Amino acid sequence: MALYSEKVMDHFYNPRNVGVIENADGVGEVGNAICGDIMKIYLKIDNNVITDVKFETFGCGSAIASSSMATELIKGKPLSEALTLTNKAVAEALDGLPPHKMHCSVLAEEAIKAAVMDYYDKNGISYDRTQFPDCGSCEHCGHCTEG
Amino acid sequence: MALYSEKVMDHFYNPRNVGVIENADGVGEVGNAICGDIMKIYLKIDNNVITDVKFETFGCGSAIASSSMATELIKGKPLSEALTLTNKAVAEALDGLPPHKMHCSVLAEEAIKAAVMDYYDKNGISYDRTQFPDCGSCEHCGHCTEG
């Protein structure tokens, strides 16, 4: 399909790291049902390294592909590196996304950050909250014109 | 051609009575070059009967066909009968004319009347002038939007 790159289609048809981690060390969920996409990232963290990652996504093809690619990009990486992952890097790794689908890569970046934040919170690790997006509100994402 | 009936095309391709009568008893010319059609009818009259008729026409296909048909319709007829010839009768005899070409049949009717008037005038025969159209003026015909 011309709509998406082959990379996107590969990650959509064969998503990596789909699923749930029971007793995950950090869980992040962003997006909402009204907007039509929710991404949930589960992290297993050992010694500040992401030893395992899984995702669940409700959303369009590029949302699923972005989740898949993002999890691949942070798997086995130190948290510090995972936190530098930008939505642009996700989109580039997918050989690009159509302009109106860029927000899917934003969700992926935000879901990871939310999961790390959750890990910090759970473990009483202090961090600079302003460095993390506020992913709870629908207004924040700004990609819906209604609802 | 669908534009015109077969009758029109026959009279256009093989116009009857084209030409000039030298020393005609009555000659009528209507229309003008600016409007794009001029019809000229020549009559030979003997004992109030049209013994010969010829026409010359500058104009479109239906103008030529209308002249041809009109001359056929009055040839050999008494003047009184020729004067009753209406443009509608000419158009009907041609199996109809497109609406925007009806004025051609009007020209034919008027050209005949003008020729008869000329005959009356030349011979000092009195007649009711109001029964004859005023074919000299361009405004009269009303079928041009310009000029």
Next chain:
Amino acid sequence: MKVYADNAATTKMSRASIDAMLPYMDEEYGNPSSLHSAGQRAAEALQRARETIAKYLGCDAKEITFTSGGSEADNQAILSAAAAGRKKGKKHIISTAFEHHAVLHTLKKLEKQGFEITLLDVHENGVISPEQVASAIRSDTCLVTVMYANNEIGTVQPIAEIGAVCREKGVLFHTDAVQAAVHVLIDVRKQNIDLLSVSAHKFHGPKGAGALYARKGVILTNVIEGGAQERGKRAGTENIPAIMGMAAAFEESCLAMEENNAKMSAMRDRLIDGLSGIPYSILNGDRFYRLPGIVNFCFEGIEGESLLLLLDQKGIYASSGSACTSGSLDPSHVLLAIGRPHEIAHGSLRLSLSVYNTDEEIDHILKAVPAVVEYLRGMSPLWRDLETGKRKHILK
């Protein structure tokens, strides 16, 4: 197996339609405005096509104006009625919330010019009533425009009854019959329709041709100005090949309407029955007042685009709402109009059939859709929340 189930978006051309076009693409290429025989043969063909369309709409050939498609016909119908209304100081138009964008966006344009637009509620079943129309008509109403059948959910409206109401109240009535044509019996006189739009590519005709019926006496204003084609109401060299293709397709499908509808609705009903078995799903639009070819479901917990892409992988060409708005992030305005919440509207699937579909194809769809829905739910955090009771199900 490839299954084309997106016939509401566009259809495969019929052999008869292609065959009707080819001669006019090849040897008979004259311009109908030309006086010479090549032009006049084209003019005659155009006239035959006009008569064919008129015959199956129940009107005069003179009441047909050819356009480039359904959108243009809708635009012209509405703008013409509005222009007539404006002259009389009548600037109120009644329509419905689930019209095609060709109608809604034209109404929006008129709104900016000072028209007042009333969009009738279409209810959960996607059917409006003549009483709604009657009570919305005001002394300054210049037009009622209600689609004959909806393109997303397939519901058919009581057009004859609405026509009667409008005629009685002296208000112009337009109907967008782009989806309905060749599937319902249209008779513009009996049904009191003043303006009606059709589009050839929706009934196995070519893209690029549509027709606007305008009752004698209804004055059209031009959408496209220029030459005197279409009695001065639509400029531009006539698309003779496409018009010939449209007339052939229209005639072919109108003649076979009963047979085609029977075949299609049997397949449609198998789809409805089969897909209803998927838990937490719902059929959109009335079960009975519906076109023979359109089925539209919502599945809770999943999103439509990913559903489509996976069906595509299985060779099934389907749609989620209308083609024109796919790619947009907003859920279908039609599904919102029948009251589906956003999260449900996102999970929609439209399967639209034609007479070329087969029972084997329906079997294939009925195997594929439940599997894909299950797969997507399996990776959906929304579905997990529904299943674990963290969220309440909206559908049953």
Next chain:
Amino acid sequence: MKVYADNAATTKMSRASIDAMLPYMDEEYGNPSSLHSAGQRAAEALQRARETIAKYLGCDAKEITFTSGGSEADNQAILSAAAAGRKKGKKHIISTAFEHHAVLHTLKKLEKQGFEITLLDVHENGVISPEQVASAIRSDTCLVTVMYANNEIGTVQPIAEIGAVCREKGVLFHTDAVQAAVHVLIDVRKQNIDLLSVSAHKFHGPKGAGALYARKGVILTNVIEGGAQERGKRAGTENIPAIMGMAAAFEESCLAMEENNAKMSAMRDRLIDGLSGIPYSILNGDRFYRLPGIVNFCFEGIEGESLLLLLDQKGIYASSGSACTSGSLDPSHVLLAIGRPHEIAHGSLRLSLSVYNTDEEIDHILKAVPAVVEYLRGMSPLWRDLETGKRKHILK
């Protein structure tokens, strides 16, 4: 022998163009707005066509909007520039007296909405000068629209020079290149063109497809509202087959431009030389600034329609002025604009060639026309008056 010499009205489709259409009429019928592969293959095709058109106009694919033809493109170009002008309080438009009706009637519509229109004089040779444009531009001018080449007399305008004037004065410049396309080297960037219209059926492509180039930054307003096709600027399911046919025809003819022009202008010059031998005749439009295919003569003392019908009988398909206005009783506005008196303008003949014409066909025309002119003069009372000195000849 049949001689089609009415290529300014419409052309025969080339084999390449038909072949480019057929697959999209038959198997590849998807709607480019559909997400599934059938739709996306159509979307890719559409993109390829857009790139082809853009390539030979010297612009970006994104600057091309597909329309249903030249008239729609002209309408949209002018209405868009006017809408932009209105917002800035600039309501003056400059055009010429011999534009196509698609332009003139759109300007008339704008005049009714309060725009002021200046129509430049086109002189006897049918060519306007950049100086005329420069001196007509005012501070409230929002658009200059000058056709690239005239459809009746074939004269080519100094478009690059006019473009330079407009760019310098900061005024939008539209050119109707419907007749010029594939016969002149168009480069919208170098020629400072902001908006440009073409129509496929004038260059051996299909009817029902046109393209509007609009420079990036020039905002188009919709002529047809509805779905989001053509980046929201032209609603309606895209006519993919016709668009593919247009791109193929455009490319084929642009690649062969030099060769085709050489062949056509040789035939054209034979026609001009031959017909100039008819007494009291005149070539309309400049002898040199002219398209390779168009020849237009006036013959004193006869009327054009009867001339055409008699040529038709001899198998020659020609025209008297533009096709759109034939059937009208008024003489061509173009011939009046170059100063021909009514009685002369009525006696016009346009022969428009394509690369498919042959030398034998030119021989046939050169035999037929003088004979038919003589025959008609023989029955013309106007000619008699001219010959007998009752009237003075206007032509030499």
